[in-house]
Amino acid sequence: MMTTLWLTTCRTWSNLPDNLTLLVQQLEEQGVKVIVAPWQDWQQADWVLPLCAWDYASHSHAFRAWLMRLAEKGTGVFNPLELVRWNMSKDYLLDLAKVVEVIPTIVLDAPNPEAFLALIHQKSWSEVVLKPLIGQSGKAVTKWHAMQQTALPDFSCYSSGLIVQPYIQEIEQYGETSMVFFNGKFSHAVKRQPPVGEWRANSAYGVEVFAITPSAVALASANQVLQSLPVMPMYARVDGTDILEQGHFLLNELEVIEPALYLHTATEATAQFVQAILNKIRKG
Structure with a gap:
């Protein structure tokens, strides 16, 4: 019986990038049937490879539930699910x-102006990079300079939590x-x-x-x-x-x-x- 592999994309970007076409071709030449579909659209498959699940950070709760469903269904995964869950959060x-x-990293689970400014003062960091605790593709990654900016960052962008790092020039x-x-x-x-x-x-x-x-x-x-x-x-x-x-x-x-x-x-x-x-x- 032919092995089926679900190569996941996502609803935000549902098409497989051109540079993975050869991967699909070579797998199918080896007798593996490849299904290309968003992770949000459940497919019956023996194995799953979430290589293009490029919007999971915007749907982290749903993605965790999807990982749990994979475990419950006994679907084969190439990287262990516990490692995937750990890797979702940048802490x-x-x-x-x-x-x-590692670039010095501070986590603010509930970011707010008071906590942020206290951290900047404590570390004496004049220029910092802010990243979502769960994030992808540079989304909401910003730079903030204590001496040049009077407006504080928009903390509503970091509902999952906030990573603060000194800017590495x-x-x-x-x-x-x-x-x-x-x-x-x-x-x-x-x-x-x-x-x-x-x-x-x-x-x-x-x-x-x-x-x-x-x-x-x-x-x-x-x-x-x-x-x-x-x-x-x-x-x-x-x-x-x-x-x-x-x-x-x-x-x-x-x-x-x-x-x-x-x-x-x-x-x-x-x-x-x-x-x-x-x-x-x-x-x-």
């Missing part, structure tokens, strides 16, 4: 800060290094370089993406992150700023839910990912 960075160098120069791993083995890496005058390394802000060879320091940090997890994810992307002149790597994110894997930037990447998927299916 996972507090755990990883015990392992590698080096990202303007070095961009963000993204390293992709399959079963803990390094596959390929890209640099996401913001345009001049921009600092957010997301596709929504005109970032340039190109293949690179990561530094030994960046690769070692990424391996430390993955080895620290309770279980090795089948696919993962580790992002950070590789400050080459200072010889250190600042972790920005670990993504094990729906990372852009940039398979089109490396010749063997799609084949490697297909093989990892097939191995997982065969092991059950």
Whole structure:
């Protein structure tokens, strides 16, 4: 009987991106029937790969319920559900800060002007970056400068909670290094370089993406992150700023839910990912 794999998109962006067409083609050549549909539209499938669930942060309660339904139905998943739930909320960075160098991160579960200003005063941070505790694709990621802005941030954007970090100016120069791993083995890496005058390394802000060879320091940090997890994810992307002149790597994110894997930037990447998927299916 043919194995079915539900490659999820989302209702906000229901179409599969062109750079995953080859992935679908190679899986079907190996006898896997691929169903492409939003995660919100339930499909009967043996396995699910939420690689394009790019709106879950806007529907986090529904997404958690969907994960629970997968567990109840016994649907096969490629990264453990407990790891996915942990990775949804960016306070996972507090755990990883015990392992590698992470951009200093403070969580405000119930952000308000008093708590925010008290934090800025306590840390003596003049320029900070604000991110939703549960967020994707740079949405509601803003920069706030204590000396230049009189208006406080709009805290209504952060109903899930707020991450506050000092602004790391080096990202303007070095961009963000993204390293992709399959079963803990390094596959390929890209640099996401913001345009001049921009600092957010997301596709929504005109970032340039190109293949690179990561530094030994960046690769070692990424391996430390993955080895620290309770279980090795089948696919993962580790992002950070590789400050080459200072010889250190600042972790920005670990993504094990729906990372852009940039398979089109490396010749063997799609084949490697297909093989990892097939191995997982065969092991059950």
